[in-house]
Amino acid sequence: MADRGLLIVFSGPSGVGKGTVRREIFESSENQFQYSVSMTTRAQRPGEVDGVDYFFRTREEFEELIRQGQMLEYAEYVGNYYGTPLNYVNETLDKGIDVFLEIEVQGALQVKQKVPDAVFIFLTPPDLDELQGRLVGRGTDSADVIAQRIDKAKEEIALMREYDYAIVNDEVSLAAERVKRVIEAEHFRVDRVIGHYQDMVRDTVTVR
Numbered sequence: 001m002a003d004r005g006l007l008i009v010f011s012g013p014s015g016v017g018k019g020t021v022r023r024e025i026f027e028s029s030e031n032q033f034q035y036s037v038s039m040t041t042r043a044q045r046p047g048e049v050d051g052v053d054y055f056f057r058t059r060e061e062f063e064e065l066i067r068q069g070q071m072l073e074y075a076e077y078v079g080n081y082y083g084t085p086l087n088y089v090n091e092t093l094d095k096g097i098d099v100f101l102e103i104e105v106q107g108a109l110q111v112k113q114k115v116p117d118a119v120f121i122f123l124t125p126p127d128l129d130e131l132q133g134r135l136v137g138r139g140t141d142s143a144d145v146i147a148q149r150i151d152k153a154k155e156e157i158a159l160m161r162e163y164d165y166a167i168v169n170d171e172v173s174l175a176a177e178r179v180k181r182v183i184e185a186e187h188f189r190v191d192r193v194i195g196h197y198q199d200m201v202r203d204t205v206t207v208r
């Protein structure tokens, strides 16, 4: 049976460029991991595709899935639900394939409770001015929502200590490279591979 895949939790404040770095990672790597498409109740933005960028659902539908225990994690973020459907994650990990979640901090903390051996990577902005500039430049949110997102970002940066790695997004291609290197190295952690070696030790023969 294949080893269970690694659960990679990639998060950081809204506007830091998680989506851009994630796309760079997926375009440039040999696709060793699968992206878990999240579910949300927020309105679909122009160009977004249901089932690709998100599964877009009503609040009622989302709350029903929460009641049924079908979300690995979920959070209410700036007035909307966002969450990770559980079945896809479990089925993919069981096949031995790594799963990559791109989620905000409250959700990441829930995953940490449920899956402590996941890898937690925090993407940071070089500074808050740059973050504000990106949110304004994206042109998708009102000034009021941008102000809420900046406040939220400050709270989120304070929770960085809950993560295993902090990676600065000074340049997308560099940030993507750093994330890939972290994931590669995580596969070699002794506590992940020791099971293979225990058999070797158990069957040791004494050579005289």
Ligand code: 5GP
Pocket: 012, 013, 014, 015, 018, 038, 039, 042, 073, 074, 075, 077, 082, 083, 084, 102, 103, 104, 105, 106, 107, 108
């Ligand atoms: P946006 O509205 O900009 O697409 O996303 C807002 C925030 O929700 C981002 O920080 C994004 O990473 C986060 N997010 C997206 N999907 C999920 C999810 O499944 N769970 C949680 N907890 N956050 C998510």
